[in-house]
Amino acid sequence: MxxxxxxxxxxxxxxxxxxxxxxxxxxxxxxxxxxxxxxxxxxxxxxxxxxxxxxxxxxxxxxxxxxxxxxxxRVGALAPARGWMEEQRLLWEGRHDRLEDYLATLLQGPDTDG
Amino acid sequence: MxxxxxxxxxxxxxxxxxxxxxxxxxxxxxxxxxxxxxxxxxxxxxxxxxxxxxxxxxxxxxxxxxxxxxxxxRVGALAPARGWMEEQRLLWEGRHDRLEDYLATLLQGPDTDG
DNA sequence: ACTTTAGTTAGCAATATGACTAACAATTCG
DNA sequence: CGAATTGTTAGTCATATTGCTAACTAAAGT
Known part of the structure; x- marks a missing residue:
């Protein structure tokens, strides 16, 4: 883990x-x-x-x-946090196309009104 | 503050x-x-x-x-945290001049990058 | 209808967090 | 020495966090 x-x-x-x-x-x-x-x-x-x-x-x-x-x-102290965030950013942005795809499917649902 | x-x-x-x-x-x-x-x-x-x-x-x-x-x-959600950390990194490393440049690129969002 | 599946709500308990005051060093200055 | 400065420790308090169980609603499956 x-x-x-x-x-x-x-x-x-x-x-x-x-x-x-x-x-x-x-x-x-x-x-x-x-x-x-x-x-x-x-x-x-x-x-x-x-x-x-x-x-x-x-x-x-x-x-x-x-x-x-x-x-x-301590100048290097933030590095691990920055590393995690950068890691996430790369993953998140790598799936951006899929996200748009997912959002398109959402619009077809019955919950179109708030 | x-x-x-x-x-x-x-x-x-x-x-x-x-x-x-x-x-x-x-x-x-x-x-x-x-x-x-x-x-x-x-x-x-x-x-x-x-x-x-x-x-x-x-x-x-x-x-x-x-x-x-x-x-x-939510893909852009981490941006403020990343922005703060990057800001700090630049300050810590004594590169105050590059800060404005970086902040400008943040405003353009991640999906404008090719 | 009844059951299973998927998620929600309510309420409880242990611990962590972040603030305070009061009293206590330890160092420096007159 | 005596007093001010600088920081520390101890103890209290309110609230937030993070976990739990039990009971519940809502949608699907049979």
Missing amino acids: TNNSELDALFQSLADPTRRAILARLAHGSASVTDLFAPFDMALPSFLQHLRKLEDGGLIETTKQGRVRTCTL | TNNSELDALFQSLADPTRRAILARLAHGSASVTDLFAPFDMALPSFLQHLRKLEDGGLIETTKQGRVRTCTL
């Missing part, structure tokens, strides 16, 4: 606007927790949970120096 | 192995609920919840004819 729990964690990490925003911001460069946190309207511990989730999912790395923890993107 | 709840739902839909497997299977062609359900080791109502989630998230379409409900992929 394709029981790829890495993809579970990856997509789960991306399924939250706070975490996507963190990633987008980190794309412009590493940043401390406080800097990252600044634009968000939530309590710091809540924010830290998101950071931890990103770290657990391998999307970011963090290192602490003194009191400051610096967060950095 | 970019509070894009469409991406929330999309990534959430993909964050489950059952749902990814359904999508992968549907990529090979439309199928009835019973056919789709066959390889899974769970109760049918549990499975139906996944199907409903995929439908609510716009990833599949279903139509019922007689007692049989047929499920079909």
Whole structure:
């Protein structure tokens, strides 16, 4: 079976606007927790949970120096998710002709009114 | 912030192995609920919840004819997720200039490509 | 009509998620 | 030292997720 729990964690990490925003911001460069946190309207511990989730999912790395923890993107982390999506895209688009064929058969059914 | 709840739902839909497997299977062609359900080791109502989630998230379409409900992929549904990931990849790799170019090709849709 | 097939609905339970406050380090600055 | 800064941990709460069973509807088959 394709029981790829890495993809579970990856997509789960991306399924939250706070975490996507963190990633987008980190794309412009590493940043401390406080800097990252600044634009968000939530309590710091809540924010830290998101950071931890990103770290657990391998999307970011963090290192602490003194009191400051610096967060950095792991550049290759999205690759498996992108790979899955690309795989699907190729399959989906490969069957596009059949889809149109199927939709044509649907029109012949009795459910023509909504 | 970019509070894009469409991406929330999309990534959430993909964050489950059952749902990814359904999508992968549907990529090979439309199928009835019973056919789709066959390889899974769970109760049918549990499975139906996944199907409903995929439908609510716009990833599949279903139509019922007689007692049989047929499920079909919505081919363009993954595009926003793919777009976000590609956007991030370009940012992460520091190629901000190519972003606009890529986004332009997205707008043309996959079926305009030869 | 009765049965089988195909799917649906309702309701329950365990766990995960995402938020909060309060209290606690640990480091740095005056 | 004492105080501010930076982050962490613990504990709580509401809701969402994901699974189940049992009972049900609707269409076909015999």
